Amino acid sequence: MPVAARIFSKVKRVANEQIAGSFLGGISAKKISGNYILMYHGVTTTGSTRFNSRHASIPCFRKQIAFLKKYCAVISLQDFFEEKFVTGKANFAITFDDGYLNNFTNAKPILEEFNCPATFFITGLNQINDNILWADYVNIASTLANADIEIEGELFRKTGNTYYSVSSEKSLYHIIKHQKPDYGFKQKVKEAFAKHVRFQDNPAVKEYWQLMSDSQITETARSPLIKIGSHGYYHNNLGTLSNQMATSELTLSKKYLEALTQYDIQELAYPDGSYTPQLVQSARQSGFTIQLAADHFLFNEAPDNPDIKKRYGIYSIDSCLNQLFTAISAPR
Ligand SMILES: [Zn+2]
Structure with missing residues (x-):
């Protein structure tokens, strides 16, 4: 977003917040x-x-x-x-x-x-x-890792903060949710990431999982x-x-x-x-x-x-x- 648009968006957001805050007089709340x-x-x-x-x-x-x-x-x-x-x-x-x-x-x-x-x-x-939910593990590990990872012979590569299967182009998140929902596969995902990234001891990250x-x-x-x-x-x-x-x-x-x-x-x-x-x-x-x-x-x-x-x-x-x-x- 260009700087001007970003500032405008911020001003708008703050203004909305103040309107919300002022009804703190109650007018909008009644709506x-x-x-x-x-x-x-x-x-x-x-x-x-x-x-x-x-x-x-x-x-x-x-x-x-x-x-x-x-x-x-x-x-x-x-x-x-x-x-x-x-x-x-x-x-x-x-x-x-x-x-x-x-x-x-x-x-x-x-x-x-x-x-x-x-x-x-x-x-x-x-x-x-187990001490971490799979969705948190995937979110955090995907953000912090940079290497390609391999799960059950399938290669996954990072774009943005998301890992995608090189062959099917589906996101790892999508595959876990819709194709391989069992707990065993989730454990394999964790093992694959653990070769490249470790964050469980990082106090700045802990409160998120x-x-x-x-x-x-x-x-x-x-x-x-x-x-x-x-x-x-x-x-x-x-x-x-x-x-x-x-x-x-x-x-x-x-x-x-x-x-x-x-x-x-x-x-x-x-x-x-x-x-x-x-x-x-x-x-x-x-x-x-x-x-x-x-x-x-x-x-x-x-x-x-x-x-x-x-x-x-x-x-x-x-x-x-x-x-x-x-x-x-x-x-x-
Ligand atoms: Zn949940």
Whole structure:
């Protein structure tokens, strides 16, 4: 973008922020109507988008929560599913995917300060001595590595911050999501990158991938404000697996989290929003009465399907309050 356009864009963004801030007099806030489940991932010191846009900065997150608490109603996911909405206001439920340590260290204190209910969705990676989600590994390793990598005899080369198969030209991310969703292939991806790049000891990078420990999950579960829910066990895209495999992954996750929290785990957020209509039914039979898609439904469920609801993702692609407005006004 030319310098002038960049400055104009910045001025516009700041102006929008100030308009948003001034309604802090309440005028624009009144224009927000409807009920929304927000999907956060991380809350980090800077909210840097170097690796991905899934982390809000601490000041940004505080500003968003302060705004929602002042001008809207923030209710629990349970109340949202039971449609116990506060009348005359927009209602929001807050969710966090992936179980980052920064949820515990940065988001939880802010949620508690503002008496704001939320659900943290956690995988079972601690149980299998894996300590990093595959998507984070691929994002971070792809940004930091420079060499070609080889996985199962296939050569991958970097363009920008993305690795593409030299033969199929598909991105590695795409291949993992859609062609080789099993956990074993993800391990091979990590092994291939590990020959060229190592970042797990780098403190500047840690807050973008480090997960909560079991004891931190247990401590979070004791908060009267924060519920723990399932985010799958291996963080696989469950809609790409057989229904039997996906259901057994959910059962594993439920048992693991129930042992840590000492309560019935009823809330489920599908990793990457990946599910099938059959899996929604099976998950319900397994005791998941609250199920969440990601940014949109994958199938044409009736909007009043009581089992699954869509969410509105918050991404660090805009100024703080605009992240909220962008999320809830994006076409679905
Ligand atoms: Zn996830």
